[in-house]
Amino acid sequence: MHTVLRLAARGLPVALAVALAMRWLDVTARGTVPAVQALAPLWVVLTALGVVTVMVVRRWRVLAWYAPAALLAAYVAATTLTHAGGAVDSRTPGRDFTLASLNADYGEADPAAVVRLVDERRVDALVLLEADADYLAALDAAGMQRLMPFRVHSGRDNPVAGSMILAGEPLAAVIAPAEPGPYEFEQPAADLVVGNRLVRIRAVHPWPPILGGASAWRRQLDHLRIWAGSQPEGVPVVLAGDFNASADHPVFRRLSDGFIDAVDAAGPRLAPTWPRGLSLVPPFVTLDHILSRGARPYVADTFTIEGTDHAGVIARLRVP
Missing domain, CATH: 1.10.287 (Helix Hairpins)
Incomplete structure (x- = not known):
């Protein structure tokens, strides 16, 4: 013994x-x-x-x-x-806009709470994952249509694969080819005008590295990196959503190279976003991010909405 x-x-x-x-x-x-x-x-x-x-x-x-x-x-x-830095100085000139991102967990996130968040935090653009047309209808019934009448989404009738970008100002859909294969969630892209600058927003939700989809997960994150690198020079790019990856994954570190992680830039702290709602297990991994290039975070934080096992991320970004 x-x-x-x-x-x-x-x-x-x-x-x-x-x-x-x-x-x-x-x-x-x-x-x-x-x-x-x-x-x-x-x-x-x-x-x-x-x-x-x-x-x-x-x-x-x-x-x-x-x-x-x-x-x-x-x-x-x-x-x-130790945060990576990159937050904009408050004296830096530019136009600000607020972006929030949330995995709605099969469309179970409380619609009224999401609408309150958008209203109270004055969110300009909202990225929603695991959200379909039925969930959008529930949001509109709670008042989202008044706050964010502009939307880019596929209308996909699937509460897991559906994703969308909502905004209070006009959005222009951008063609964003998906990584081909059987493991695929919707990841739309759209342009939002901030001041006199165009900002390109991409919803991010790769397949998780489970259920036989680990190879697809890695390919999709690499595909996002290639897509981001192919965007026109001088156009700010924001990747927001549930990346199903953290800084402990090499593939995420490759993708985020050259970007600023909004929450990391806001200061040194632990900000795990998943899993929420388990009585014995606290959130321990940061899967949800707002990454920006050409638009620098001013303030950033996480938030919670009842009904979803993910915390959301919200950031105030400044476009020079």
Whole structure:
């Protein structure tokens, strides 16, 4: 029994080090690797608890086994808590607009609460994922038509695959070819005029890296990166939605390179957006983002709406 406990004491820090090191492993392995990467906050917490426990009981030899995991955990924690910067200075000239994004969770997010958010926070454009024509009708019944009469969506009769962009000012639909394949959610794009500048907004909702769709998830995020890179120079681009990916996924880091993550830029803090509504499990991973290039975040935060397992993201962006 003593031998088993000794092996377990040494095996746990090794396993934690391997799990944390997977943050740099750019493969899907049928969804196993992305799942392990998404749990990086858990591996950091377990490593910290392990180190503290070993120090309290003064098992110094075991502590040496924790060294690789501790170094990796410290790096991951530091990159999470140290914001990337990029928020605009309040004195910088330009026109502001407010963008919000929410995964409506099969159209179950409280429509009246969404309308109140748009009204009270003076949202100029709203990106909705997992929202179909029936959900839009529910929003309009709660008053959305008055606040945001302009819409770009496919009218797809599917509460999971449907996505839409709503605005209080005219929107112009933009052709945004989807990554072909059986695993596909709607990801429309639209142009919004802010001041005298055109801002291109893309709703983001790739397939999650589960249910056999890990390869499609990776291809779709890479496709978004290529699409964003192909947009006309000088046109601000905003990617907003449920990316089904966090900064712990290499494919997301590739996509976000050159963009500013609005919540990260607002300051160093933890802002997990999923899962919400579980009694024993708090939100632990940031899947929802607003990424901007050419429009700089002024303030940003997350918000909650009853009925959905995602927190939404809202940002005030300034267009020079």
